Amino acid sequence: MKIIRLxxxxxxxLAFLLIGVMGIFIITSNxxxxxxxxxxxxxxxxMEPAIMTGDIIVxxxxxxxxxxxxxxxIGSDNRTITHRIAEIRExxxxxxxxxKGDANRSQDEDLIKQSQITGKVVLVIPKLGYLVAFSxxxxxxxxxxxFPAVFFILDEILKAKNA
Amino acid sequence: MLSTRIxxxxxxxxCLSNFLISTSYTDADIFAERVVPKNRFSMASLDILTRxxxxxxxxxxxxxxLGLQPGGFDLGAVKVKKGGTLDTKxxxxxLKTEGSDAxxxxxxxxxxxxxxxxxxxxxxMDLNIDSESKAGPPESWIFxxxxxxxxDSLQDRVCEFSFxxxxxxxxxxxxxxxxxxxxxxxxxxxxxx
Numbered sequence: 001m002k003i004i005r006l007x008x009x010x011x012x013x014l015a016f017l018l019i020g021v022m023g024i025f026i027i028t029s030n031x032x033x034x035x036x037x038x039x040x041x042x043x044x045x046x047m048e049p050a051i052m053t054g055d056i057i058v059x060x061x062x063x064x065x066x067x068x069x070x071x072x073x074i075g076s077d078n079r080t081i082t083h084r085i086a087e088i089r090e091x092x093x094x095x096x097x098x099x100k101g102d103a104n105r106s107q108d109e110d111l112i113k114q115s116q117i118t119g120k121v122v123l124v125i126p127k128l129g130y131l132v133a134f135s136x137x138x139x140x141x142x143x144x145x146x147f148p149a150v151f152f153i154l155d156e157i158l159k160a161k162n163a
Numbered sequence: 164m165l166s167t168r169i170x171x172x173x174x175x176x177x178c179l180s181n182f183l184i185s186t187s188y189t190d191a192d193i194f195a196e197r198v199v200p201k202n203r204f205s206m207a208s209l210d211i212l213t214r215x216x217x218x219x220x221x222x223x224x225x226x227x228x229l230g231l232q233p234g235g236f237d238l239g240a241v242k243v244k245k246g247g248t249l250d251t252k253x254x255x256x257x258l259k260t261e262g263s264d265a266x267x268x269x270x271x272x273x274x275x276x277x278x279x280x281x282x283x284x285x286x287x288m289d290l291n292i293d294s295e296s297k298a299g300p301p302e303s304w305i306f307x308x309x310x311x312x313x314x315d316s317l318q319d320r321v322c323e324f325s326f327x328x329x330x331x332x333x334x335x336x337x338x339x340x341x342x343x344x345x346x347x348x349x350x351x352x353x354x355x356x
Contacts, residue, residue, distance in 0.1 A: 010309075013170070038187065039185065039186040039187070039190070040181065040186060040187050040188060040189035041186050041187070041188050042189055042190075042191055043188055043189065043190050043191070044190050044191050045191060046191040047191040048191075051191060053191075056186055057189070072189055076275070079190055080187065080188065080189045080190065081189065081190050081191065082189045082190070082191045083191065101191055106198070128183075129186070131179075131183055132183050132186050134183075134186075135180055135183035135184055136177075136184060137184070140180075140183075141180070141184075143176075144176050144177075144179060144180035144183070145176075145177060145180040145181075145184075146171035147176075148176040148177045148180075149173075149177060151169075151173055152173055152177075155170070156211065
């Protein structure tokens with residue numbers, strides 16, 4: 001009975017861990033039930049003060065975009081840019097969007113098509129972006145991912161032994 | 164054995180790590196721009212024209228004097244007017260082109276305007292006058308060339324020279340930039356005495 005109880009406890013924690021990891025993965029990946037949520041770290045300051053450098057934004061694709069929506073789009077030079085829609089122009093059954101950074105004096109030079117838009121900003125997480133580079137480095141990976149996982153597993157093993 | 168609180172913390176770290184690793188990068192391009200509106204370009208031209216004093220026809224010669232003798236003189240006149248859209252300053256100089264240096268240097272000139280105001284009086288070769296060409300009636304120049312030297316060596320000599328009207332913008336002797344130039348040729352020969 002004791003072995004069965006330990007097994008249950010171990011598998012429960014393992015399942016809890018997996019569900020938690022998967023849950024976050026689901027939210028942040030493009031293949032989730034909340035399809036299309038993606039996160040981006042903001043590297044520069046043209047959207048200040050609404051979005052500061054170092055913030056993380058979470059975006060989600062929309063069927064329609066309105067003036068004043070903050071959107072993330074792929075620019076003409078293939079860079080991912082986040083600016084606010086300043087003007088919408090209807091041109092031969094196409095909608096073209098003129099964007100502008102809040103901190104910029106003038107609108108962006110290029111008009112963008114709806115197909116270039118990745119999504120609308122639905123959440124801003126202040127300053128967390130400074131951890132992105134760290135999390136992608138080896139020390140960051142060890143501290144944020146490997147250590148917790150190892151501690152978790154070791155704890156369960158020790159618990160099983162002591163039981 | 165880890166407490167539940169620590170386990171939750173570890174779980175949170177794992178989730179955070181997953182979230183951060185899956186985060187991409189976006190730019191929010193910042194740039195500065197200044198707009199200078201209402202630019203306007205227009206073309207301008209710069210020219211001066213030399214015209215005959217009697218009928219405004221094109222003039223190429225002023226003096227064609229033969230047999231000038233000591234005490235003798237000859238008269239010539241020219242009108243100078245603005246030819247382009249820009250007002251301009253110009254100077255008048257004399258350049259010897261051919262003939263006897265001694266005879267050219269012996270010649271005197273008096274330059275008057277239409278109101279008979281004397282603008283220059285002296286040696287022909289040293290003539291140097293600055294004036295201005297602008298909208299309005301043309302400037303009238305009257306030239307009086309004379310010989311008062313009685314030296315026998317000046318007999319049967321020829322002096323060919325040019326009146327050169329050249330515009331300038333910042334300084335009279337500038338060599339760069341756009342300018343207009345008109346050249347009037349002259350021939351004076353001395354007689355026998």
